[in-house]
Amino acid sequence: MNLSKTIIERRSIRKYNGTPVEQELIVSLLYKAASLYVTEGTPQWRCIYYGTYESRQRLAVSITAKLKESKLGKLVLNKMIDFLTKKVAETPVHLVFIAESAENQRQSDENYASVCSIMQNFQLLGWEQGLGMLWYTDPIIQGKSFFKEIGLQEGERFAGILNIGYFDKMPRGRRRRIPAEQKWTVIGENDWKHSDTLQVTSQSVLDMLNQAIWAPNHGLRQPWRFIYVTNGKTKGKLQTLNRDISVPFLLVVAKEEADFHKREEDFAAISCLVQNFQLLAESKQWQVLRSIPEWIYDREQCKPFGIDPQERIVEVLELKGDDGYSNSVLAPPMVNITHL
Incomplete structure (x- = not known):
């Protein structure tokens, strides 16, 4: 494919x-x-x-x-x-x-x-x-x-x-999407080095996001924004993941609509976007670990990332590049x- x-x-x-x-x-x-x-x-x-x-x-x-x-x-x-x-x-x-x-x-x-x-x-x-x-x-x-x-x-x-x-x-072709750069916030340094080889950069993540944003969603609403975190100041916020967290990670954030149906549709669209991103990452032999950790439901723990009261974090993606690449399915389908 x-x-x-x-x-x-x-x-x-x-x-x-x-x-x-x-x-x-x-x-x-x-x-x-x-x-x-x-x-x-x-x-x-x-x-x-x-x-x-x-x-x-x-x-x-x-x-x-x-x-x-x-x-x-x-x-x-x-x-x-x-x-x-x-x-x-x-x-x-x-x-x-x-x-x-x-x-x-x-x-x-x-x-x-x-x-x-x-x-x-x-x-x-x-x-x-x-x-x-x-x-x-x-x-x-x-x-x-x-x-x-x-x-x-x-x-x-x-x-x-x-x-x-x-x-x-x-x-006929669909309308253009808003580039990921316009929905992008960085906490820390743009370019981050995990080892001797630079594996994940802000530009490489943006390039992948600009393909992933062609996710299905009604009326071409684009309810997402992205927070790219590369420093250790918020390390404690990810302890519940119970794994190595000395890597950059991406928060995918949604606006909380008042209408229940729109909220569900936006959640679905973001899930599809994340899946697109993970498939693209795997094709480049990046290791991307997606999760919905418990801490994202705590408003106080979300505040350091600049999450507004009318927003919520939908998923967290840890970006490990191709270092020790392994994206095997951990649970049988x-x-x-x-x-x-």
Whole structure:
């Protein structure tokens, strides 16, 4: 895979040509996507496969149930329901992704970050196979009927539906993203030396971020900013990682939106950005360790990094360059698929 090219050129696809998508291909890509997510723990997530016409019709009924409660005019409402029902039923495959429940917020966020990252891997792998996808989370579908259909349990988080199919026409190019340099803060020195060879520089990190920011997110919102930390003044803030912390690290920060749906979408987009970054880093044999440590939920511990009250740190990335490169998967990929 030409990773950088695929990340930048991938598009959301809304119109499919009706060519069947083999179930075996979907399952194979899911396992590959899970194996590309590097983690120390065992993320808890699951997906539901809708590949038959009957199952897609049932999904369509559950998706349109909330829409029927709308106060739109009857004519407009009926047209929307008919359009959406036909669209869902005729799309070759739908995959519904869910982050399973957890004991606390940090673990819940880990599960959610993992499923969003795996969805991004799946989209990239699918694009290489000529598969187009649309990541769909619109609140208008998120009603009781839909949640009952997918079996959403208390404490679980709906990550989205991937609509999947082959396509004939490539959409036009997307708008440019704001360069990472404009969302970039440095604490410490720009260029930092870990050993006799300079392995991680601010410019090399920025170059990689400017490819990684082509992560999927609704309306091309860019809710992230980056804090690159290279000195030891804040060393104590990372003790909970329980590993060598004499390396530069990157904090990926999100604006905390008041709207719950926007917050979840922004979290998902940042998880995809981080996954893009990690894949790009691995292709250059950098060792990048991503984590969601406990301390980021403590506002007092976040203050030294300049985190505003309306912001939160989403993930922490330790950047070890290619010194002792090892980015092997620390936990075997687990794929929990329900076929409906």
